[in-house]
Amino acid sequence: xxxxxxxxxxxxxxxxxxxxxxxxxxxxxxxxxxxxxxxxxxxxxxxxxxxxxxxxxxxxxxxxxxxxxxxxxxxxxxxxxxxxxxxxxxxxxxxxxxxxxxxxxxxxxxxxxxxxxxxxxxxxxxxxxxxxxxxxxxxxxxxxxxxxxxxxxxxxxxxxxxxxxxxxxxxxxxxxxxxxxxxxxxxxxxxxxxxxxxxxxxxxxxxxxxxxxxxxxxxxxxxxxxxxxxxxxxxxxxxxxxxxxxxxxxxxxxxxxxxxxxxxxxxxxxxxxxxxxxxxxxxxxxxxxxxxxxxxxxxxxxxxxxxxxxxxxxx
Amino acid sequence: xxxxxxxxxxxxxxxxxxxxxxxxxxxxxxxxxxxxxxxxxxxxxxxxxxxxxxxxxxxxxxxxxxxxxxxxxxxxxxxxxxxxxxxxxxxxxxxxxxxxxxxxxxxxxxxxxxxxxxxxxxxxxxxxxxxxxxxxxxxxxxxxxxxxxxxxxxxxxxxxxxxxxxxxxxxxxxxxxxxxxxxxxxxxxxxxxxxxxxxxxxxxxxxxxxxxxxxxxxxxxxxxxxxxxxxxxxxxxxxxxxxxxxxxxxxxxxxxxxxxxxxxxxxxxxxxxxxxxxxxxxxxxxxxxxxxxxxxxxxxxxxxxxxxxxxxxxxxxxxxxxxx
Numbered sequence: 001x002x003x004x005x006x007x008x009x010x011x012x013x014x015x016x017x018x019x020x021x022x023x024x025x026x027x028x029x030x031x032x033x034x035x036x037x038x039x040x041x042x043x044x045x046x047x048x049x050x051x052x053x054x055x056x057x058x059x060x061x062x063x064x065x066x067x068x069x070x071x072x073x074x075x076x077x078x079x080x081x082x083x084x085x086x087x088x089x090x091x092x093x094x095x096x097x098x099x100x101x102x103x104x105x106x107x108x109x110x111x112x113x114x115x116x117x118x119x120x121x122x123x124x125x126x127x128x129x130x131x132x133x134x135x136x137x138x139x140x141x142x143x144x145x146x147x148x149x150x151x152x153x154x155x156x157x158x159x160x161x162x163x164x165x166x167x168x169x170x171x172x173x174x175x176x177x178x179x180x181x182x183x184x185x186x187x188x189x190x191x192x193x194x195x196x197x198x199x200x201x202x203x204x205x206x207x208x209x210x211x212x213x214x215x216x217x218x219x220x221x222x223x224x225x226x227x228x229x230x231x232x233x234x235x236x237x238x239x240x241x242x243x244x245x246x247x248x249x250x251x252x253x254x255x256x257x258x259x260x261x262x263x264x265x266x267x268x269x270x271x272x273x274x275x276x277x278x279x280x281x282x283x284x285x286x287x288x289x290x291x292x293x294x295x296x297x298x299x300x301x302x303x304x305x306x307x308x309x310x311x312x313x314x315x
Numbered sequence: 316x317x318x319x320x321x322x323x324x325x326x327x328x329x330x331x332x333x334x335x336x337x338x339x340x341x342x343x344x345x346x347x348x349x350x351x352x353x354x355x356x357x358x359x360x361x362x363x364x365x366x367x368x369x370x371x372x373x374x375x376x377x378x379x380x381x382x383x384x385x386x387x388x389x390x391x392x393x394x395x396x397x398x399x400x401x402x403x404x405x406x407x408x409x410x411x412x413x414x415x416x417x418x419x420x421x422x423x424x425x426x427x428x429x430x431x432x433x434x435x436x437x438x439x440x441x442x443x444x445x446x447x448x449x450x451x452x453x454x455x456x457x458x459x460x461x462x463x464x465x466x467x468x469x470x471x472x473x474x475x476x477x478x479x480x481x482x483x484x485x486x487x488x489x490x491x492x493x494x495x496x497x498x499x500x501x502x503x504x505x506x507x508x509x510x511x512x513x514x515x516x517x518x519x520x521x522x523x524x525x526x527x528x529x530x531x532x533x534x535x536x537x538x539x540x541x542x543x544x545x546x547x548x549x550x551x552x553x554x555x556x557x558x559x560x561x562x563x564x565x566x567x568x569x570x571x572x573x574x575x576x577x578x579x580x581x582x583x584x585x586x587x588x589x590x591x592x593x594x595x596x597x598x599x600x601x602x603x604x605x606x607x608x609x610x611x612x613x614x615x616x617x618x619x620x621x622x623x624x625x626x627x628x629x630x631x632x633x634x635x636x637x638x639x
Binding site: 116120122123125126127129130131132133134135136137138139140141144244247248251257289290291292293294295296297299300303304 | 390437441442443444446447448450451452453454455456457458459461462570573574577582583584613614615616617618619620621622623625626629630
């Protein structure tokens with residue numbers, strides 16, 4: 001990252017994202033207008049807390065999509081993370097042990113999916129679909145019905161009136177920057193863009209991809225841990241909606257399905273757009289039903305917009 | 316002169332059958348049925364197998380469209396919602412003077428096809444990725460459905476549906492006959508018409524097929540329309556078998572249809588595969604579910620077993636689908 005090339009490279013990556021950033025800002029402005037309380041420490045904290053889980057799973061999905069993979073097991077992994085957190089933290093392991101258990105479980109499950117999909121050359125979409133059943137089953141075995149507990153001080157720390165969630169998110173983004181500077185991180189884009197070419201150039205393609213799966217599992221499980229801290233207990237099916245939302249956020253953020261295309265900042269902005277949208281619709285008094293309809297329409301419009309504008313340029 | 320014709324296809328070899336994935340899947344189904352029939356008396360009885368086929372018919376119908384879309388290089392995540400639309404919609408559009416109920420069914424099938432065409436419009440003209448387009452469509456439909464139907468189950472008073480769900484012709488359920496007929500048409504269209512050939516071309520290489528004069532947009536719209544139609548047909552059958560429709564009735568069929576397609580050896584990347592493999596794939600899925608129910612385990616273990624079995628079958632039948 002030496003000086004002269006860094007900013008031009010960043011500008012290049014931002015290209016095509018300005019439209020998204022503008023839409024996100026517009027929605028944020030609308031939200032702040034509807035709900036002036038947003039512009040306070042408490043308001044920001046609450047909003048960051050509702051955003052963080054979606055942001056984490058969007059990162060988890062984006063990492064995989066950048067390498068040309070995809071995961072349908074994200075929701076199940078979120079549930080598993082929540083369940084493990086709710087059952088271990090009040091036990092003998094304590095909070096640090098609980099966090100470690102969630103992290104290890106996420107990494108192990110992600111790596112397992114990765115090894116099967118990459119080493120055995122099976123299509124990712126169907127491997128992770130099968131894995132989703134297995135992971136959801138494990139979550140149900142650990143905690144058949146909502147229950148468990150998170151120590152009160154830990155919940156207050158993460159989901160109280162402090163913007164800790166925002167710090168965590170910034171931390172995650174910084175760690176991603178650091179990861180991109182490691183050999184495996186550098187291989188990530190190459191493995192997604194042109195796996196054969198990258199392999200011939202000596203890039204550890206398989207290792208980069210399996211690592212992406214492991215990191216994706218880790219992020220999803222940690223999202224589950226945060227949700228458990230938020231709700232104060234564990235629920236074995238709480239993560240279900242996250243699978244599809246993570247894909248939607250990543251695609252809104254310009255991450256392509258074929259690998260090598262897109263940026264993490266785009267995926268995070270996409271998740272921000274989704275979560276602001278849900279909040280704004282809630283404040284406008286949309287019924288949950290109308291929210292479904294609007295969400296479907298907005299996703300289509302947002303994704304179709306670049307194509308429509310290209311038509312107009314062509315005419 | 317004579318050999319000019321015979322070189323069109325490779326000569327027949329029995330060993331080639333063992334490399335045919337559709338046949339392998341069928342073989343697995345037969346093996347599972349025999350083993351389960353011996354281990355668990357009653358599993359192999361005619362009545363039980365017939366019941367399994369009836370359940371497989373719904374998955375099989377949804378999977379016709381899914382097979383087409385996947386072969387053409389896409390994926391349809393809205394089939395579950397379309398099944399629900401059709402199962403909830405038929406009782407809602409009960410028209411006066413429509414004593415047989417056929418008009419309502421035709422109307423809903425047209426609506427389902429229309430939803431499919433909308434999917435195709437988004438994919439072909441707006442160039443939205445199929446996964447996102449159909450996902451957004453599913454979200455949209457879910458909202459509309461709750462708006463229209465609410466949380467209650469709606470009973471159907473439709474003679475045609477009652478017949479479809481309960482009638483037996485020479486001992487064979489009407490649903491299975493419907494599935495057989497639909498399968499025959501689907502296989503014919505896929506393997507013996509220009510449209511079918513275009514689907515394989517589209518899935519294998521969209522740019523090359525566009526350059527060779529295939530109208531990519533029209534064919535993409537047609538393939539999603541077929542998917543909407545077969546999902547609608549499956550919804551009608553589900554309604555006939557259940558007697559009532561409710562929001563969420565179609566949800567299980569989304570993943571089941573994709574799993575059936577992949578277990579049947581169709582490449583999820585498009586360009587290769589056959590519906591002949593999807594048929595045993597659908598039967599296999601239903602059989603696995605039935606076996607797991609027989610084992611009488613907790614919900615968690617059932618889910619783990621189901622996922623592991625799919626992974627295992629994938630290892631047997633789905634190997635080189637990424638190695639083209």
